[in-house]
Amino acid sequence: MEVEDFNLWYGDKQALIDVNMPVAKNKITALIGPSGCGKSTLLRCMNRMNDLVDNCKIEGKMTFRGEDIYDKTADVMALRKRIGMIFQKPNPFPMSIRDNITYGPKIHGISKQSELDEIVEQSLVQAALWDEVKDRLGESALSLSGGQQQRLCIARTLSIHPEVILMDEPTSALDPIATAKIEDLAVELQKDYTVVIVTHNMQQAARISDYTGFMYLGKMVEFGVTETIFSSPSEELTERYITGRFG
Amino acid sequence: MARMSGDIKSMTVTVTEMGELVAEMLEKSVTSLVNSDVDLADEVIGKYDRVAFLESYIENEALKVLILFQPMASDMRFTATVLKMITYLERIGKYSRNIAKAAIYLRDRPTTYKMIEVYEMCDVAVEMVKGVVAAFESRNVKDLERYHELDDKLDHYRVNVIEDNLRHMAADPTAIEAYTYYISVAKYLERVGDNACKIAEKIIYMVTGKRIEIDRRGGGL
Numbered sequence: 001m002e003v004e005d006f007n008l009w010y011g012d013k014q015a016l017i018d019v020n021m022p023v024a025k026n027k028i029t030a031l032i033g034p035s036g037c038g039k040s041t042l043l044r045c046m047n048r049m050n051d052l053v054d055n056c057k058i059e060g061k062m063t064f065r066g067e068d069i070y071d072k073t074a075d076v077m078a079l080r081k082r083i084g085m086i087f088q089k090p091n092p093f094p095m096s097i098r099d100n101i102t103y104g105p106k107i108h109g110i111s112k113q114s115e116l117d118e119i120v121e122q123s124l125v126q127a128a129l130w131d132e133v134k135d136r137l138g139e140s141a142l143s144l145s146g147g148q149q150q151r152l153c154i155a156r157t158l159s160i161h162p163e164v165i166l167m168d169e170p171t172s173a174l175d176p177i178a179t180a181k182i183e184d185l186a187v188e189l190q191k192d193y194t195v196v197i198v199t200h201n202m203q204q205a206a207r208i209s210d211y212t213g214f215m216y217l218g219k220m221v222e223f224g225v226t227e228t229i230f231s232s233p234s235e236e237l238t239e240r241y242i243t244g245r246f247g
Numbered sequence: 248m249a250r251m252s253g254d255i256k257s258m259t260v261t262v263t264e265m266g267e268l269v270a271e272m273l274e275k276s277v278t279s280l281v282n283s284d285v286d287l288a289d290e291v292i293g294k295y296d297r298v299a300f301l302e303s304y305i306e307n308e309a310l311k312v313l314i315l316f317q318p319m320a321s322d323m324r325f326t327a328t329v330l331k332m333i334t335y336l337e338r339i340g341k342y343s344r345n346i347a348k349a350a351i352y353l354r355d356r357p358t359t360y361k362m363i364e365v366y367e368m369c370d371v372a373v374e375m376v377k378g379v380v381a382a383f384e385s386r387n388v389k390d391l392e393r394y395h396e397l398d399d400k401l402d403h404y405r406v407n408v409i410e411d412n413l414r415h416m417a418a419d420p421t422a423i424e425a426y427t428y429y430i431s432v433a434k435y436l437e438r439v440g441d442n443a444c445k446i447a448e449k450i451i452y453m454v455t456g457k458r459i460e461i462d463r464r465g466g467g468l
Contacts, residue, residue, distance in 0.1 A: 203317050230319050232456025242319040244251070 001046065001164065001194070006060035008041060010053065015041045017218040019060075022211075023164070028186060028195045030209035030226065032202060034246065037215040039198045043166050045069075046196065047083040048076050064164070081108065084157035088169040090149035092141035092156070097133050100141045100152055104160040119159050126192075127155035128185050147178025154185065158193075165189065167197040171204065183208050202242055206230045214238045251316040255325055258308050259384060262329055262336075265301040266380030268294065269336050270373055272343035273439060277369035280350035280432065291347035298340035302333045309333075321453075328453040332383070335442040339376060342435035349428045356425040360415045364404040368436040371397050371404075375443035379450060388454050391447040394461050401440040408433035 001023035008016035016038045023029050023046075031039040041050065048069060050056045062069045069079060081104075093100050101120045110116060120137065124130035129151040133144070141152055150170060157165060167186070171179040179201075186195055186208050199205050205212050206226060213223040214235070222235040233239050240246050272291050279288035309329045312318060318326050375397050382388050412426040444461040452458050 202319060206319070231323060233320055239320050243322045244316075 001065075002061075002063045003042070004061040004063070006042075006045070006062055007058065008038075008045065008050065009055075009057045011055040015218050016045070019215075019218075019220045021213050021220055021223050023194060023196055024211060025194050026190055026192075027210040028190050028197060028208055029211045029213065030205035031196065031198045031213050031215060032200075032205050032241075033215035033221075034241065035200075038218040039213075039215045040168055042215070043168055043196060043198050044085075046164070046166055047080045047085055049085065051076065081160050082162055083164040083166060084160070084162035085166040085168065086150070086153055086157060086170045089173050090146055090153050092144070092149050092152050094140070094142060096138050097141050097144070097152060098137040100156050101159045104156060108160060123155040123159040124152075126158050126189070127151045128181060128188070129155055145178070147174050147181060150174060150178070150182060151185065154182075154189075158189075162193065164194045164196065167195065169198055169200060172200060179204070202230070214241060216241070251312060251318065251322065254308065254312050254316075255322065258305060258312075258325075258329055261301060261305050261308070262332060263380055263384045265298065265305065265333065265336050266376065266383065268301070269298060269340040269343060270376040270380065272298070272340055273346075273376060274369065274373050276343040276346035276350065277365060277436075279347055280353065281365065283350065283354040285351050285354055288347035288350040292344050295340055295344045298337055302337045305329060305333050321456075324453045324456065328383075328449040331449050332379075332446050335446045339439050339442050342439050346432050346435050349432050353425060353428055356422065358415065358419070358422045358425050360412065360426065360429060362408060362411075362429050362432070364408050365432065365436075368401055368404045368433065371400050372436045372439040372443070375440055375447075379443050379446040382447070382450050383453075386454050388447075388451045391451055391461075394444050394447045398440045398444050398462055401437045405433040405437040 003019055003021045003023070006016055006019040007014065019038075019042060021029075031043060033039050044050050045058065045062060046064075046069070050058070058070060064079070064083065068074065093103060095103075098120055101123050102116045105116060105119050110119070121130060121134075124133060129148060132148060133139075133152075141149065144152060150173075154165070154170075170186075171182050174182065183204060186197065189195060197205070197209065209226045211224065212226045212229040214221045214229065214233075214237075216237055222229060222233055222238045224234075229238065230242060233242065272294050275287055276291045278284065279291060309326050312322075312326050316322070375394060378390050378394075382391055409430055412430050416423050416426045441462060448459060448461050
């Protein structure tokens, strides 16, 4: 995926300014920066979630596998199937664990029970949740803990075999143990998927990502290999932010 | 992160104290050797306790910063440098103590050998130690780039000392033990140079973020 000279306005307010960045396949890319810097906005642009916002205008280019995501003829539903998203707060549907997973595949036309069962198991195994819920698939998803709900949401995303998973602060509502599980999971998923994660937790970005972009006031201040960004950033602003000497 | 900045400032002060202390010990240890001054040698040996104390004190402080603040970028480089630097400084303190012990031993075993290189070696080694301490405090690494030349000088002198002492050993086998002490002193001073080079590399990393290798040939014999 490639972001080129990307600009976005909410009404009169410009939220993204000339943003450029690559998203490497089968790697984890982290976006960091203070609140309001545009990192979540940028993430949401990657599967056109901002289409749902009134007065939102974009300029520039965002391509996925060489195709323009914002092409007028692009199929947004198909795009979101290929580029899934995990939100800050776990948002399972108020239905059973099994139905949460089969919801997407059913919409996309899969109805055979054995096939759906296989998807349920496969997705939950991949999301490292199978062992904890395999005996209670019929129970409500809302009976799960916060960390389990978040992994269920990841399993739900995996059920429709996306290529990219966007994560918007996926662990900010979780305790350290649940956070560690999601982080391990993200690293594990990277083998089969491309992951882009927005996080306020810099140690998290340093721990799990291959590339990191630091954003400030709508601009991509610095983008590079994570190890370099966190040990020897080239921009003074990045240095000040990650050492906590900001503002 | 005002607390971390405070901790970093106070660590800068204690590491500088440790560095200045080992530079003083080094200088005095060689003076005690040259003047056969046992009192001065005892003073150097006595100062080692403070070096050992500072090493463990600063190590605890640095670990505290790692645990409490998980430092990043320049703060991470500073803390990592401090953790390595105190080990090298402690070794320099130990070499100085060993030279002082040699001074005490050699006072009662006079030989015909005069270690003329010891003055030069001491000057170079002390210059290197003081240089890294100053660079650490000021964050100015300009003078550290020529450390390989100083290190080469020390190596060269050490080889001379070994050759001279081997000749003396052959001529006067009854004093072989005393001559081995002179060889050891030259080795300690040369090792001080190696350790100063390692510290210089760390400080250059701390200040610039770049990793360079000053002593590419390893530590010698």
